[in-house]
Amino acid sequence: xxxxxxxxxxxxxxxxxxxxxxxxxxxxxxxxxxxxxxxxxxxxxxxxxxxxxxxxxxxxxxxxxxxxxxxxxxxxxxxxxxxxxxxxxxxxxxxxxxxxxxxxxxxxxxxxxxxxxxxxxxxxxxxxxxxxxxxxxxxxxxxxxxxxxxxxxxxxxxxxxxxxxxxxxxxxxxxxxxxxxxxxxxxxxxxxxxxxxxxxxxxxxxxxxxxxxxxxxxxxxxxxxxxxxxxxxxxxxxxxxxxxxxxxxxxxxxxxxx
Amino acid sequence: xxxxxxxxxxxxxxxxxxxxxxxxxxxxxxxxxxxxxxxxxxxxxxxxxxxxxxxxxxxxxxxxxxxxxxxxxxxxxxxxxxxxxxxxxxxxxxxxxxxxxxxxxxxxxxxxxxxxxxxxxxxxxxxxxxxxxxxxxxxxxxxxxxxxxxxxxxxxxxxxxxxxxxxxxxxxxxxxxxxxxxxxxxxxxxxxxxxxxxxxxxxxxxxxxxxxxxxxxxxxxxxxxxxxxxxxxxxxxxxxxxxxxxxxxxx
Ligand SMILES: Nc1ncnc2c1ncn2[C@@H]1O[C@H](COP(=O)(O)OP(=O)(O)OP(=O)(O)O)[C@@H](O)[C@H]1O
Ligand SMILES: [Mg+2]
Numbered sequence: 001x002x003x004x005x006x007x008x009x010x011x012x013x014x015x016x017x018x019x020x021x022x023x024x025x026x027x028x029x030x031x032x033x034x035x036x037x038x039x040x041x042x043x044x045x046x047x048x049x050x051x052x053x054x055x056x057x058x059x060x061x062x063x064x065x066x067x068x069x070x071x072x073x074x075x076x077x078x079x080x081x082x083x084x085x086x087x088x089x090x091x092x093x094x095x096x097x098x099x100x101x102x103x104x105x106x107x108x109x110x111x112x113x114x115x116x117x118x119x120x121x122x123x124x125x126x127x128x129x130x131x132x133x134x135x136x137x138x139x140x141x142x143x144x145x146x147x148x149x150x151x152x153x154x155x156x157x158x159x160x161x162x163x164x165x166x167x168x169x170x171x172x173x174x175x176x177x178x179x180x181x182x183x184x185x186x187x188x189x190x191x192x193x194x195x196x197x198x199x200x201x202x203x204x205x206x207x208x209x210x211x212x213x214x215x216x217x218x219x220x221x222x223x224x225x226x227x228x229x230x231x232x233x234x235x236x237x238x239x240x241x242x243x244x245x246x247x248x249x250x251x252x253x254x255x256x257x258x
Numbered sequence: 259x260x261x262x263x264x265x266x267x268x269x270x271x272x273x274x275x276x277x278x279x280x281x282x283x284x285x286x287x288x289x290x291x292x293x294x295x296x297x298x299x300x301x302x303x304x305x306x307x308x309x310x311x312x313x314x315x316x317x318x319x320x321x322x323x324x325x326x327x328x329x330x331x332x333x334x335x336x337x338x339x340x341x342x343x344x345x346x347x348x349x350x351x352x353x354x355x356x357x358x359x360x361x362x363x364x365x366x367x368x369x370x371x372x373x374x375x376x377x378x379x380x381x382x383x384x385x386x387x388x389x390x391x392x393x394x395x396x397x398x399x400x401x402x403x404x405x406x407x408x409x410x411x412x413x414x415x416x417x418x419x420x421x422x423x424x425x426x427x428x429x430x431x432x433x434x435x436x437x438x439x440x441x442x443x444x445x446x447x448x449x450x451x452x453x454x455x456x457x458x459x460x461x462x463x464x465x466x467x468x469x470x471x472x473x474x475x476x477x478x479x480x481x482x483x484x485x486x487x488x489x490x491x492x493x494x495x496x497x498x499x500x501x502x503x504x505x506x507x508x509x
Binding site for chain 2: 002005009014080081082084088090091258
């Protein structure tokens with residue numbers, strides 16, 4: 001466990017000290033503030049728009065950070081040969097992968113927290129009397145859940161593909177995850193059973209992320225989703241993350257470090 | 259009986275080029291063994307296969323055929339990695355970490371306590387004259403400073419076997435002298451040392467035995483004492499050139 005924590009700490013420091021991160025967070029702040037302007041145009045709705053836009057910004061910017069940092073997470077170590085000093089120490093491959101992953105997940109957590117706090121502060125400034133809805137915080141938790149899932153996908157691809165390819169793969173994975181259900185229905189419209197089976201296979205292979213969106217939409221409209229569904233989603237996502245990291249470990253164990 | 263701690267048998271490694279899928283034999287049937295407390299120098303021209311050998315010994319690469327054993331386990335085994343130190347050829351570090359942070363990380367990985375880490379890191383930094391740069395980001399280090407940090411991190415666990423790939427490359431004259439002193443001290447402590455180098459004066463001064471690698475083959479191996487007899491490195495140079503040219507004739 002020591003090794004996992006040590007690598008996680010390194011990774012966290014390395015990512016947090018990168019200035020590009022701050023540019024993204026700054027951009028997120030600007031977008032959030034833009035919500036005030038948009039909100040003021042539509043009468044009576046300003047807080048709702050501010051919150052909606054703020055959450056969408058957090059999901060979007062968080063996603064960009066998870067994808068772009070995640071896809072070079074392991075690849076950069078190999079490319080820059082820093083990995084020579086890691087895998088020749090008593091660090092098992094799973095510890096390396098887990099450490100890299102937790103380090104980035106922590107960084108994404110801090111970024112989400114910063115952007116979330118900024119949103120809450122903005123809401124407070126615009127309307128001090130407004131009681132912060134606990135559902136807004138719950139939305140943030142689900143955004144984070146999706147972000148750490150994307151981070152796991154990106155980490156997996158980064159063990160064997162170049163960052164550009166990994167970005168493409170991760171985006172594809174994420175998109176199919178959100179539209180899997182529709183794709184499947186589309187496949188079933190086709191006359192050929194092969195096509196239908198192909199889309200079925202994709203649907204079963206790639207996790208169904210559309211439910212995360214459904215939950216978030218529910219939260220946004222002030223409905224508390226079913227506890228059972230929440231539990232299911234959290235465990236489903238966690239299981240998928242573990243699966244992806246296990247695959248990443250297998251790849252890291254089998255490959256050579258030139 | 260003296261037992262060898264590093265053994266390779268008929269070790270062969272083909273590098274595959276990505277595009278044409280062409281094979282290139284970087285190492286061809288290398289058989290060697292290094293005894294405990296021996297200082298072994300692998301010498302050879304650029305591209306001879308020295309770094310490839312080291313990477314196979316550490317498990318960074320997997321043999322195409324043949325075998326590797328370090329302390330009785332195959333290359334890269336976890337229990338072996340606890341007891342060795344490795345300095346790669348021109349080591350690279352995380353540029354946002356400081357030298358002290360990297361040493362702290364290395365110590366933690368080996369299970370050193372906080373206090374042990376701190377003491378050991380301070381000693382090692384002093385040994386490689388990096389104390390002043392300890393809190394500077396490694397991204398701002400010069401090549402020689404990174405080399406020094408590489409040396410320091412390879413000794414954090416007080417290893418039984420030391421694998422160093424061209425330890426003096428990039429160092430100034432004082433740095434080179436320091437490295438020679440460090441090596442002699444490690445020798446005194448009875449460490450097994452495996453060095454890659456093409457700097458014959460350094461090899462002559464510190465090694466007990468050398469192997470000459472040429473185009474992936476071991477073309478000569480002998481004790482330094484019987485090559486130069488404690489004399490000048492020029493005899494070693496003559497031996498080296500002789501080994502290479504006679505192997506060329508055979509081919
Ligand atoms: N990843 C690789 N892919 C293809 N060929 C490689 C690869 N790595 C090394 N080689 C080739 O293998 C041979 C041996 O390389 P190696 O790095 O072991 O040499 P070396 O003896 O360490 O040389 P130097 O003194 O320059 O460090 C070289 O001809 C090199 O071109
Ligand atoms: Mg080399």
